[in-house]
Amino acid sequence: MNRIALYRTIWRWHFYAGLFVIPLILVLSVTGAIYLFKPQVERWEERAWQGLPEQGAVSPEAQLDAALQAFPGARFHSYRLPEMPGDAAMIHLALDGRRKMRDVFVSPQGKVVGSLDPEMRIQQIAHDIHGQLLLGHQGSWIVELAASWAIVMIITGLYLWWPDGRGLAGVVWPRTGNGGRVFLRDLHAVTGFWVAGLAMVLLLTGLPWADLWGKGFKAVRQEMGWVKGEQDWTIGGRAPDADGDHAEHDHAAMMAGGGSARGTSHVMPDGTIMTMDMAPVGLSQIVAEAKSEHLAFPVIVTPPGAPQRFGAKAGPSWTVRSDAQNRPLRVTIRYDAMTGREISREGFADKHIIDRVVGYGVAWHEGALFGLLNQLIGLMTAVMLVTLAVSGFLMWRRRKPADRLGALAAPPERRIAKLVPVILLLAVFLPLLAASLVFLLIFDRLVLPRLPQLSNWLGMPTRIEA
Numbered sequence: 001m002n003r004i005a006l007y008r009t010i011w012r013w014h015f016y017a018g019l020f021v022i023p024l025i026l027v028l029s030v031t032g033a034i035y036l037f038k039p040q041v042e043r044w045e046e047r048a049w050q051g052l053p054e055q056g057a058v059s060p061e062a063q064l065d066a067a068l069q070a071f072p073g074a075r076f077h078s079y080r081l082p083e084m085p086g087d088a089a090m091i092h093l094a095l096d097g098r099r100k101m102r103d104v105f106v107s108p109q110g111k112v113v114g115s116l117d118p119e120m121r122i123q124q125i126a127h128d129i130h131g132q133l134l135l136g137h138q139g140s141w142i143v144e145l146a147a148s149w150a151i152v153m154i155i156t157g158l159y160l161w162w163p164d165g166r167g168l169a170g171v172v173w174p175r176t177g178n179g180g181r182v183f184l185r186d187l188h189a190v191t192g193f194w195v196a197g198l199a200m201v202l203l204l205t206g207l208p209w210a211d212l213w214g215k216g217f218k219a220v221r222q223e224m225g226w227v228k229g230e231q232d233w234t235i236g237g238r239a240p241d242a243d244g245d246h247a248e249h250d251h252a253a254m255m256a257g258g259g260s261a262r263g264t265s266h267v268m269p270d271g272t273i274m275t276m277d278m279a280p281v282g283l284s285q286i287v288a289e290a291k292s293e294h295l296a297f298p299v300i301v302t303p304p305g306a307p308q309r310f311g312a313k314a315g316p317s318w319t320v321r322s323d324a325q326n327r328p329l330r331v332t333i334r335y336d337a338m339t340g341r342e343i344s345r346e347g348f349a350d351k352h353i354i355d356r357v358v359g360y361g362v363a364w365h366e367g368a369l370f371g372l373l374n375q376l377i378g379l380m381t382a383v384m385l386v387t388l389a390v391s392g393f394l395m396w397r398r399r400k401p402a403d404r405l406g407a408l409a410a411p412p413e414r415r416i417a418k419l420v421p422v423i424l425l426l427a428v429f430l431p432l433l434a435a436s437l438v439f440l441l442i443f444d445r446l447v448l449p450r451l452p453q454l455s456n457w458l459g460m461p462t463r464i465e466a
Helices: 003-036 038-045 060-070 122-132 137-161 180-209 211-224 250-256 283-293 353-365 371-399 416-429 431-450 452-457
Strands: 075-080 089-094 101-106 112-116 265-267 273-275 299-302 318-322 331-335 342-347
Touching: 003 038, 003 122, 003 137, 003 371, 038 122, 060 075, 060 089, 060 101, 060 112, 060 283, 122 137, 137 180, 137 211, 137 431, 180 211, 180 353, 180 371, 211 431, 283 299, 283 318, 283 331, 416 431, 431 452
Parallel strands: none
Antiparallel strands: 075 089, 075 299, 089 101, 101 112, 265 273, 299 318, 318 331, 331 342
8 A cells, every 4th residue: 555545544443533532631620620520529519508606516327327317227338537626527328219319418417417419419310421421321321432532532643633743833833824724723733732642641541441341350350360359430321240231330239239228137257146235346446547647638438238339248347448539548447346456458459450550540531640630630631532532523514515525535445354363352352342343344355335425425436346
């Protein structure tokens, strides 16, 4: 294939990848930018229950009793320690007879001051759109496919941007004196150059969460013995150990696992039956232990018998964990329900090196690895991706003929045998992309030759050589 034909082929790959990816880039960039500021948004969302008087403070158990009285029949799932003195404690309840959860806020004096539906919180909605487009795990497949084609768009875009002896104007910064069309083209190319590395990191660090890619990654880790401790990220929006359609997200996983409340029984390892009321160690003692650890916020206390994070099997011990977005700060401590003695402790350093690498990537992806600077870099990346998408769309609309899609005509000679090694390589690393390429090749060979008008509209040659 000569250089001109190669350029036209890569241009077409970039063009079609862009048409598919642009709408999703806009959605993912906006929702991702919102989710970057999860701590600040949730702090603002809970503003009415912060800075409350501390005089006459009651025990955490009294706060729990108040929450359960406010929601009769509810089951106790977890207690979140206040971030600052005077903040209300957040008690996570499962409502009776309904697959619904409730975040209940209780003042230091033991008064219920408010509640929120965790499914309707700002960041949960942004999270569900960003990861699944509100379509369940099928939406995760669409996001994964879009991420795969976005990688193609970035790589082909860098090839088209390559300066090849040109000066810096139009390569590192856009030219401003050559008319609107040139400026728009330069804005697209230059923005793509500056954002390429950051976008690639975001795409790659997001793959472990994707449904198909995440499952394959988990299977490889298990086969190679690269698993140590519990995985602390979801796969396709579901618990890592969920089967089928079980547990679409954390709250559903928790509901499926049952719950704990006053009088709820739990079978101990020795066969005895224990209720939370019977446990010698109460919530107040465990909360005191949790405070003494000075863990990163949010700090969650889970009682014996209550489902754990990501739907993990309920256990007979109290669990204290830091659920910080910055994964390296996370710690999980378990206490014996009968004695209050610490029985296990798992920190970030205790995980397998693969989990730690993913943890750093996830923390970067969520803007939590090094505070506000990480958030601002993520926000800048999102703004540049939106700029890239909008400028690409405007370029297409300005040059699109009325009777055609607007792609450059395909080179007359396209030998699919050359794509076989590429598809095999992609099948290993990006299986959904490989599957979509096989579909497109079948469409190209079997369908388009029978639809000359569609073929002409897409800019395909009327005769395809073998």
